[in-house]
Amino acid sequence: MKFTSASLLLAALAVAACDSKTATMGESAASSATVEAVTTVPAVAGTSGTRATSTDEANATPAPAPTSIPASKAGDAAAILARPQVPILCYHQIRDWTARDSKNAKDYITPIATFKGHIKMLADSGYHTISPDQLYAYMTTGAKLPSKPIMLTFDDTDLDQFTIARPELDKYGFKAMYFVMTVSLGRPHYMTKAMVKQLSDEGNIIGSHTWDHHNVKKYQGKDWETQIDKPTKTLEEITGKKINYFAYPFGLWNEQAFPELKKRGFVAAFSLAEKRDQNDPLFTIRRIIASGYWTPRTLHNSIVQSF
Numbered sequence: 039m040k041f042t043s044a045s046l047l048l049a050a051l052a053v054a055a056c057d058s059k060t061a062t063m064g065e066s067a068a069s070s071a072t073v074e075a076v077t078t079v080p081a082v083a084g085t086s087g088t089r090a091t092s093t094d095e096a097n098a099t100p101a102p103a104p105t106s107i108p109a110s111k112a113g114d115a116a117a118i119l120a121r122p123q124v125p126i127l128c129y130h131q132i133r134d135w136t137a138r139d140s141k142n143a144k145d146y147i148t149p150i151a152t153f154k155g156h157i158k159m160l161a162d163s164g165y166h167t168i169s170p171d172q173l174y175a176y177m178t179t180g181a182k183l184p185s186k187p188i189m190l191t192f193d194d195t196d197l198d199q200f201t202i203a204r205p206e207l208d209k210y211g212f213k214a215m216y217f218v219m220t221v222s223l224g225r226p227h228y229m230t231k232a233m234v235k236q237l238s239d240e241g242n243i244i245g246s247h248t249w250d251h252h253n254v255k256k257y258q259g260k261d262w263e264t265q266i267d268k269p270t271k272t273l274e275e276i277t278g279k280k281i282n283y284f285a286y287p288f289g290l291w292n293e294q295a296f297p298e299l300k301k302r303g304f305v306a307a308f309s310l311a312e313k314r315d316q317n318d319p320l321f322t323i324r325r326i327i328a329s330g331y332w333t334p335r336t337l338h339n340s341i342v343q344s345f
């Protein structure tokens with residue numbers, strides 16, 4: 039596979055971010071070192087209890103739009119933090135490894151057979167994918183979820199998310215959330231605007247992931263316009279829908295970002311495996327990177343241990 043200079047830069051940045059977080063990610067670290075430690079739990083299917091309030095009837099109930107939930111009905115931070123977390127997985131590239139892929143990059147590159155194994159394991163284990171609107175309603179009001187809820191998220195606009203992941207999810211009736219970085223739209227190895235529109239039309243949710251993946255903690259002045267306002271407007275034009283959710287590049291955030299995101303209409307934002315902010319858990323929703331090194335069993339153990 040050929041890489042553009044932009045994608046090489048992003049890969050380097052992603053690896054740097056991964057390195058910087060290894061020390062704080064603890065049990066949910068997406069490093070190969072942790073893989074061995076969690077491969078010894080015996081059964082995969084049926085070993086995980088339902089971790090969030092759930093009913094199977096909730097499968098058929100569409101979630102209310104987040105903006106239709108009045109602030110007076112939404113719980114405070116303590117109420118949100120007290121509810122069990124829904125597992126959320128984060129994928130990047132879905133393709134087979136090449137000799138040029140570094141050891142660290144392979145956490146972000148899930149080989150095709152590995153990915154298929156992950157998704158089949160989720161289906162065989164009885165997981166149901168939920169939308170971010172369902173997650174939001176659950177977190178803020180305790181709304182019911184399907185049994186064994188899980189959210190699948192895909193970051194950075196890679197083409198294989200459309201060509202490989204999408205048909206695989208379709209086999210099981212799974213939906214996902216795609217966090218799109220707009221600078222890449224239409225470039226080689228990335229999705230086109232038409233693909234993003236199709237994903238949205240098919241019931242997946244599109245989220246904002248900046249223009250070109252700069253670290254939110256460093257924004258000042260016009261950066262908010264360049265990285266957040268314009269790309270989000272682009273995504274709203276592509277999908278014809280309001281964009282309500284944001285994912286921090288590299289999972290990096292600070293408190294100063296919350297009011298900036300809120301005043302732009304976002305209702306929640308997704309980070310990676312570190313602890314949630316105690317005052318603003320909706321803007322630090324945790325995800326784990328489903329490492330390319332992980333077998334289905336390792337993934338299952340990580341889901342159970344990390345949320």
Ligand SMILES: [Zn+2]
Pocket residue numbers: 193194247251286287288
């Ligand atoms: Zn990203």
